[in-house]
Amino acid sequence: MRTKRTLSFSIAGTVLISAMAVQASDRTIIQNKGSDTLVNVAQAWAEEYQNVKSDVAVAVSGGGSGTGIAAMINGTVDIANASRAMKVKEVTKAKSMGQNPVEHVVGYDALAVFMHGNNPNVNLSIEQLAQIYGRGGKSQHWSDVGADVPGCGSGEIVVVSRQNNSGTYAYFRKAVLKSAAKKGVISKGSFRMGTLDMHGSKDVVDLVEKTPCAIGYSGLAYATDHVKMACISKASGDSCVTPSVETASDRSYPIARPLFMYTNGKPQGEIKNYMDWILSDTGQCILLKKGYAPAHDITCN
Amino acid sequence: MTQELSRSVDLASFDRRDKDWYIDKTIQFIVFLGGISAILFIIGIFAFVTKEGFGFLFEDFSFSEFFFSPWWEPTDEDEPTYGILALVAGTASVTGLAMLVAIPFSLGAAIYIGEFATGKKRESLKVLVELLAAIPSVVWGFIGLSIMNPLIIALFDVPVGLNVLNAGVILGLMAAPIMTSIAEDALKAVPDRYREAAEALGATRWQVIFKTVIPAAKNGLLGAVLLGVGRGFGETMAVLMATGHAINIPGSVFDPVRALTATIAAELGETAVGSPHYEALFTIGIFLFLITFVINLTADLIVRGVREQ
Numbered sequence: 001m002r003t004k005r006t007l008s009f010s011i012a013g014t015v016l017i018s019a020m021a022v023q024a025s026d027r028t029i030i031q032n033k034g035s036d037t038l039v040n041v042a043q044a045w046a047e048e049y050q051n052v053k054s055d056v057a058v059a060v061s062g063g064g065s066g067t068g069i070a071a072m073i074n075g076t077v078d079i080a081n082a083s084r085a086m087k088v089k090e091v092t093k094a095k096s097m098g099q100n101p102v103e104h105v106v107g108y109d110a111l112a113v114f115m116h117g118n119n120p121n122v123n124l125s126i127e128q129l130a131q132i133y134g135r136g137g138k139s140q141h142w143s144d145v146g147a148d149v150p151g152c153g154s155g156e157i158v159v160v161s162r163q164n165n166s167g168t169y170a171y172f173r174k175a176v177l178k179s180a181a182k183k184g185v186i187s188k189g190s191f192r193m194g195t196l197d198m199h200g201s202k203d204v205v206d207l208v209e210k211t212p213c214a215i216g217y218s219g220l221a222y223a224t225d226h227v228k229m230a231c232i233s234k235a236s237g238d239s240c241v242t243p244s245v246e247t248a249s250d251r252s253y254p255i256a257r258p259l260f261m262y263t264n265g266k267p268q269g270e271i272k273n274y275m276d277w278i279l280s281d282t283g284q285c286i287l288l289k290k291g292y293a294p295a296h297d298i299t300c301n
Numbered sequence: 302m303t304q305e306l307s308r309s310v311d312l313a314s315f316d317r318r319d320k321d322w323y324i325d326k327t328i329q330f331i332v333f334l335g336g337i338s339a340i341l342f343i344i345g346i347f348a349f350v351t352k353e354g355f356g357f358l359f360e361d362f363s364f365s366e367f368f369f370s371p372w373w374e375p376t377d378e379d380e381p382t383y384g385i386l387a388l389v390a391g392t393a394s395v396t397g398l399a400m401l402v403a404i405p406f407s408l409g410a411a412i413y414i415g416e417f418a419t420g421k422k423r424e425s426l427k428v429l430v431e432l433l434a435a436i437p438s439v440v441w442g443f444i445g446l447s448i449m450n451p452l453i454i455a456l457f458d459v460p461v462g463l464n465v466l467n468a469g470v471i472l473g474l475m476a477a478p479i480m481t482s483i484a485e486d487a488l489k490a491v492p493d494r495y496r497e498a499a500e501a502l503g504a505t506r507w508q509v510i511f512k513t514v515i516p517a518a519k520n521g522l523l524g525a526v527l528l529g530v531g532r533g534f535g536e537t538m539a540v541l542m543a544t545g546h547a548i549n550i551p552g553s554v555f556d557p558v559r560a561l562t563a564t565i566a567a568e569l570g571e572t573a574v575g576s577p578h579y580e581a582l583f584t585i586g587i588f589l590f591l592i593t594f595v596i597n598l599t600a601d602l603i604v605r606g607v608r609e610q
Contacts, residue, residue: 063571070573087378158461163546164376165571165578173377190374193387194549196463196557199541199567210451213460 028270030058034068034081035167037109037201037219038259041290042081045278048286052277056270065167072262075099078271080262083109083167084174101262106278108293110220110248111172111255113230114208121147122228125236126254130180132157132215133172133195136187142213151212160204160216161195168201171257172217220248221291248293259292350590354583357383361577362584373548373564375578383581385588390550391558395468395540396533398554402473403480403529408522410477411484416510427485434478438538445471445543459555463545466554471543472536476529483528483604487521488514520603527600531593537562561585 032042039062046058068080073094086094086101094101113124124145131139139145141155149155162169173190181189198204204216209226220243223229231240234254247253267275277283285300361383370384414426445467453462491514499513515522537560545557546567565582572579 066571066573066576070576073573089378152460153458154460156460163567163571164374165568170376189379190372190377193371194547194557196461196545196547197559197567198546207463211454211461 028056030056030079030271030274031071031077032058032060032079032081033063033071033077035065035083035259036062037065037083037167038081038106038261041107041287041292044286044290045283048282049274049277052282053270053273056274058274064165065170066165069262072099072101072264073097075264078263079275082260082262083257084170085258085260086262100265102264102266104261104263104275104279105258105295106261107259107284107287107295108248108251108256109259110243110245110253110293111168111175111217111257112220112223112243113232113255114205114216114218114223114227115230116149116151116208116212116214117226117228118150118152118212119147119228120149121145122231123233123240124230125233125238125240126176127180127183127185127236129176129232130186133159133161133191134177134180134186134188135190135192137192149212154213156213158211158214159192159195160207160211160214161191161197162201162204162217163197163199167257168217168219169197172255175255175257219291220244245288245291245293249297256293258295347590350583350586354580354587356575357577357580357584361581367584371548371550373559375568375581381577383577385561385585387548387550388559388561388564388585391465391544391548392534392540392560392562394465394551394554394558395472395544395560396530398465398469399472399476399533400526400529402470403477404526406473407477407480407484407525407529410481411488411525412510414481415485415488416506416514430478430481433474434482436475438475438536439542441471441475442539442542445539449543453555457555461545461557463543464555464557465544465551467545468540468543468558468560469554471539472533475536475539476532479532480525480529483525484518484522487518487525487604490521491517520606524600524604527596527603531596531600534589534596535562535593536560537566541566561589565589 032046039060042058042060046060049056049058065082065084068077068082069086069090071077072080072086073090075097080101085103091101113129115121119142121142128139128145131137132145140157142149142152142157143155144157161172177186177191178189180186196207198207198216201218201222204218205222205224205227208214208216209224215230220229229243231242232254233240241247241253243253243256248256261275261278263271263275266272279295281298281300284294284296284298288294288298288300361381363383366382366384368384368389369386370382371387371390372382372384373388374382410426410430414423414430418426446463449467449471450462453459453464453467495513495517496509499509504512540560541563544559544563546559546563547557549556549558551558565585569579569582572582
């Protein structure tokens with residue numbers, strides 16, 4: 001009895017190992033990991049690429065920009081996705097570990113500023129945003145930005161933000177707070193105390209939808225009919241731009257962020273083919289369908 | 302003679318290492334493992350948490366910044382700061398309010414179940430209290446987010462309902478069942494002769510409870526409260542959802558705050574393993590572990606003190 005069982009186990013083992021060997025020799029597997037903002041698009045690309053090149057499999061997983069970048073530093077991933085650029089420190093660390101991360105912009109995402117449906121004020125400048133969000137900012141009441149919000153009795157602004165390792169949070173801090181701090185609008189390029197840090201893009205929109213006094217930022221793809229999106233101007237006095245795929249594509253919207261993919265060194269072989277395909281019209285049209293702006297002008301059918 | 306011989310044979314058969322003997326020994330060993338597993342796990346977890354947080358303690362850790370700075374900004378590129386003062390204030394304020402809510406509720410429930418209710422009423426109440434303890438914390442968090450939040454906005458005319466009050470009430474209701482169970486045990490441990498003696502002296506029902514039973518059970522009741530505090534410090538999901546998750550030193554119960562546990566839960570998943578941020582989160586873990594350990598140990602010693610009396 002015992003010998004029989006052992007035998008059947010070993011047969012199964014052999015079959016499994018040889019099957020894996022066949023697979024390994026036949027197919028190239030590209031490891032792709034990182035940003036949760038990009039994960040849906042990356043998944044769609046991987047699936048579609050099966051029809052283009054059946055002998056290349058792309059394994060996609062999320063976990064956040066930080067996770068993807070960490071995997072790139074450790075050399076355990078072929079392509080890392082990120083909704084923020086790698087920090088100088090991270091690039092230095094990667095180089096010291098023998099990796100050479102190369103950045104590719106694969107698309108853009110407009111960062112919309114959401115307000116409650118009752119909110120009449122739909123124009124904000126970057127400086128006003130910094131006064132609302134930044135440490136030492138002076139705008140704590142809606143009257144400070146010239147608005148009177150029905151249903152918001154106290155008039156206090158409820159500032160909604162993201163958890164501090166989100167790529168969206170990092171981009172907002174850099175594009176709004178750090179740039180305003182450089183101009184001397186606020187004293188320090190960081191968030192004020194008491195912002196409500198939501199754990200997902202959708203949570204931000206949900207909370208703003210229910211709270212008349214609230215303001216929040218999130219990817220354009222998360223917009224609903226129940227919230228208003230602010231028209232954003234670069235400096236007070238400039239004409240403002242509403243967020244949309246178009247205004248993100250032509251870079252007229254001031255807070256559109258690039259979405260990145262990092263490869264180790266200049267892409268070679270199958271990885272190069274895949275990156276080229278992502279940046280081709282076919283790949284970019286898939287990205288556009290998911291609600292993000294393409295990296296360059298494209299024509300989709 | 303023959304009788305004696307047969308007896309010694311029987312004894313020898315008891316000592317034989319047959320199948321039953323091995324089964325017996327194996328099961329003894331498994332039960333032993335089960336018994337000491339709690340100790341092994343707790344040591345293992347503490348060793349793991351300490352190991353992960355150790356790098357931070359020696360490199361980026363500054364005692365005064367960690368405990369006295371309210372700024373928790375571990376991902377700032379220019380100058381990351383790791384201050385947990387605001388987080389400690391958040392956890393403490395929510396737990397404090399939760400105890401204000403839970404103590405009257407659980408003490409009342411325990412007195413009623415232990416001293417007044419009888420028969421079926423008593424049994425069904427006990428089952429219901431235990432059922433209340435079985436509600437998952439994410440459900441409590443959801444209640445905080447979708448019921449309490451609009452309710453607090455409507456009742457108090459405040460801009461947002463995710464705050465100390467919301468989380469405190471939710472956490473109070475969560476901690477009440479376990480506090481009720483333990484408080485009821487403590488009341489039950491008071492010998493009936495105390496009550497009889499008090500009644501014989503002409504005390505009313507209320508006087509018996511207030512002047513005799515509660516003073517006699519005070520250690521157990523204190524233990525129940527401390528266990529509730531431990532639960533409050535350790536609770537994560539409900540607090541994450543109901544506090545508003547805002548780094549803040551609260552000035553009133555209507556201010557949103559952030560708890561230590563919620564910070565770990567929200568940030569650990571997206572942090573690069575081995576980075577200072579990751580290690581700082583584990584350092585918070587060590588801190589939390591030590592606090593809950595001390596609270597639970599104290600509670601346990603107090604309750605044990607009651608049993609030995």
